[in-house]
């Protein structure tokens with residue numbers, strides 16, 4: 269028998285699926301609408317493998333769990349210009365819901381991952397403040413905390429699309445973004461504690477990695493929703509994410525989310541570090557550059573079915589993907605399955621957090637013909653994710669950061685998906 273609705277591997281390999289008992293079977297039988305796309309049911313046989321497993325005592329207990337050995341999900345690594353620089357992209361197409369598992373969070377770094385002993389780590393807050401402070405990790409954890417779900421996205425994410433080098437799967441085209449429940453102390457709590465002087469306008473945040481990467485944030489943002497975070501999805505930050513302490517700057521380009529945070533310097537102007545003077549500026553057609561373009565604007569991408577995957581024939585498929593906006597909540601996602609001739613509202617998973625991933629889903633029946641599919645989203649400011657052409661008209665072709673154009677996937681008649 270063959271229940272093609274049951275799972276990805278079954279869909280891809282056309283194998284039988286384990287039907288463990290009749291209650292599972294009747295559950296699927298009540299869902300006639302979907303089953304109609306499958307083949308008819310044959311004789312019910314318990315797979316050999318299942319019988320073996322039920323007699324086994326199972327594996328030993330573990331203090332800290334790993335995925336099933338059958339799961340081979342992994343980040344995609346890209347070497348940077350210098351030995352310890354580079355990034356790892358999140359395999360968006362292999363994930364469910366809105367939370368990125370910590371072990372699969374994308375990584376970007378200039379000077380490798382420092383291994384820091386939290387017992388010796390301190391945060392210095394100084395500059396235009398009434399009372400400079402040095403805080404240990406234990407002292408930080410005594411302060412009032414928050415847990416909030418936010419995405420972090422590298423400014424360069426999907427930039428290759430901008431310059432006409434589209435990537436063939438969601439990891440490579442859009443994988444420099446992840447979404448996490450972060451826990452920590454609001455930066456406003458710390459700045460209130462040290463007391464800001466009247467001239468305080470900017471806060472330089474500096475990391476303890478070898479390059480001492482630093483970024484300046486305007487005081488308005490610093491006093492708004494920025495988190496000095498030590499928690500990631502219910503446990504301590506991963507070393508790659510800045511253990512033991514990082515800045516989470518909701519909705520703003522990834523680079524401002526300074527990792528391995530050890531210093532906050534309150535200033536009356538931006539520090540003009542390398543990252544804000546040379547990098548992360550967008551050169552415009554008229555020769556001037558956009559600077560301090562912090563906000564990551566509304567973007568979305570279909571993650572299934574998407575480039576690199578294969579449909580096993582016409583019939584029912586759920587289209588699903590992710591949408592996010594650095595300006596606030598996503599309020600609407602639309603999907604086109606006919607090259608943009610028509611758009612339909614996708615369902616959005618609740619609850620919808622601000623400056624966080626939204627999982628969208630839409631039922632769809634493929635008729636087997638070649639087509640292109642895409643998603644587009646709107647955020648609470650009314651802003652719609654633009655087409656690539658609109659971005660090029662506005663900003664030219666030189667700058668590849670902050671690209672948020674609509675992403676198309678092409679479905680070929682043999683079921684294969686590529687970029688469009």
Ligand SMILES: Nc1nc2c(c(=O)[nH]1)N[C@H]1C(S)=C(S)[C@@H](COP(=O)(O)O)O[C@H]1N2
Pocket residue numbers: 373374375376377378379420421422423474475476477480481508509510521522523524525526527528
């Ligand atoms: N100290 C420090 N902070 C840093 C970086 C770095 O190299 N050093 N990389 C930045 C960049 S470019 C990005 S996109 C984000 C990525 O955060 P993640 O690695 O947790 O995904 O961290 C930012 N914070």
Ligand SMILES: [Mo]
Pocket residue numbers: 376421422423424522523
């Ligand atoms: Mo980045």
